[in-house]
Amino acid sequence: MTRASARTTLADVARAAGVDVSTASRVLRGEATQRIREDTKTRILQSAETLRYRPNSMARALRTSTTSTLGIIVPQLDNPVFSAAIRGAESAASAEGYSLLISHRAPGQTASTITNLSQINRVDGLLVASLDDDEILRSDLKAADVPYVVLNRMLGGAPLTVVLDSRAAALRATDHLIGLGHRRIAHLSGRAGGFNAGERLSGYKDALRAAGIDWDDRLVRAAGYTFEGGRSAMKELLPSAPTAVMAATLVSAAGAMSVLHDSGLTIPDDVSVIGLHDAAVAEMLYPALSTVAMPTEEMGRVAADLLIRLLRGENPDNVAALPPGELVLRASTAPPTV
Amino acid sequence: MTRASARTTLADVARAAGVDVSTASRVLRGEATQRIREDTKTRILQSAETLRYRPNSMARALRTSTTSTLGIIVPQLDNPVFSAAIRGAESAASAEGYSLLISHRAPGQTASTITNLSQINRVDGLLVASLDDDEILRSDLKAADVPYVVLNRMLGGAPLTVVLDSRAAALRATDHLIGLGHRRIAHLSGRAGGFNAGERLSGYKDALRAAGIDWDDRLVRAAGYTFEGGRSAMKELLPSAPTAVMAATLVSAAGAMSVLHDSGLTIPDDVSVIGLHDAAVAEMLYPALSTVAMPTEEMGRVAADLLIRLLRGENPDNVAALPPGELVLRASTAPPTV
């Protein structure tokens, strides 16, 4: 009960060209070290062409225990940060002859996903973005025993990591608000305890300190990475009457804006709002959201490059945090109306 | 130069249990047809357990020419429609012991993606969502020679297809507007010539006709699936002074709302807006967008199920278009102010 249509094999090509499979294998793989007579080479190439030969990747993988594919695991797909990272990783991978397998997994399921990708689908290495706790992620990764690069967060013990400079981004966003004349600037921070959340909070503090603005902890609330989180954080912030809000993410910024609208406040006249990361949704909000762009696609590219060099046996150095992109001014920020 | 740490193989397990590999293979795979003595069975299971044996999927695939993995190709990742479909497909696949490989590709590149997935990564079958032209997609699919199910659009010649009932959804959305008292209802349609665009336009017409409202072609504009498309279509619509807009997608609805805001019109007092598909972004818009929910996750689930049954040699019937979900009322729709 064979379903598969008989595909052309290397043996077919060899037979057609009147050579041994080993010879055919050499030329078809472009073996650099061995020389082969020009005419037999063309003969083989020709037969391969006409027979539409496609190497069986399973056989090759079994023999070489290598698949030329990378896996990327992200916590969610419908998030511009990760989809951009995927784009970047994909382009870097394919430029080096690797293909990329995408997988997404809810928090806590990272372990099984890693196992799946590395054992069932056989990737040579993994790009991992996860929101899980350090401890958990670390042990999951160790158990999988596959080369990997961690994305978008630091992880103690992980040899290779690519992160964005969230601190600099937060500083830049806050600076913009300060430059506009704001002094009561609220901050919607990310997941409490998260790496990026901490960095962004630091950037926010840096900016305040440099401007000589006193720290007021009633102006900072954890909003997580959800619309609802942004909403409830903003509600708590309202009594402190900020004139501007620096949100750690686009989604939490959206939540904040929704609360502001509900309370009859006008953006940016009554309250300015700025978010970190730039993506299509920033333009869809009302008013269009000012942001600090982040090189998320670049992050994916760099991570994939690192991983590939690792797989090639090189010993790549860890890269510095990627600096933020431009300040994208839209309609949501303006000087405070005194 | 072996990099791979020597993994436990079936031979190791067999040796440890004092049996032949063939016997070990039988029990480990739960072979139903052959009987095996209870104690040798447990002995083998035990050794596998302690040696932490994991079958080499490449070897198995090479031998059986089957991978137990499905591939899904979507045109974009950061689109709630497709990420929901992926979620659905993944859950259906894993429930049947299949894993899912995700791939995304820009228009026009579907061919190479199909090739990659089916030849390099060896999926048993493909779930394909594409925005490409019928003709192109058809030939790409034929060339790949792999079982497939088409997602989210009809395709002449494709044996199996799963679509949403866009026509019914558009009807429901338009009906809502009509029920509110609107008579000058504009429609932002999708990609001209696209399957879903046509369906939605029909649904819109159905609703008008049923309500005895005359068709006015100045009230319909193609907006595609982008924010900018929504904007320019809405700009052209403005002179016709609609009191309500039914947008084919969330993004085009957002574009329309942005133009409405720019023109100093109030939503929903001056113009009501409703969109098809419900997703998180609907809530982030201002005012929050009323929508008709669509069973996109279900679409993925159904498609994966169909594909798996196809792979098992069954001859599944094509399913009917999936009916729309609920009308989700938010703040963007209201009776016209006369």
Add this chain to the structure above:
DNA sequence: TTGAAAGCGATACCAG
């Protein structure tokens, strides 16, 4: 109930 052996389709080492 179990074992022996023949491949699946490629790669790579060793001869010639």
Add this chain to the structure above:
DNA sequence: CTGGTATCGCTTTCAA
């Protein structure tokens, strides 16, 4: 420069 041939790890007849 080219041909043999032994694997890679597993599944699957065919015998015993």
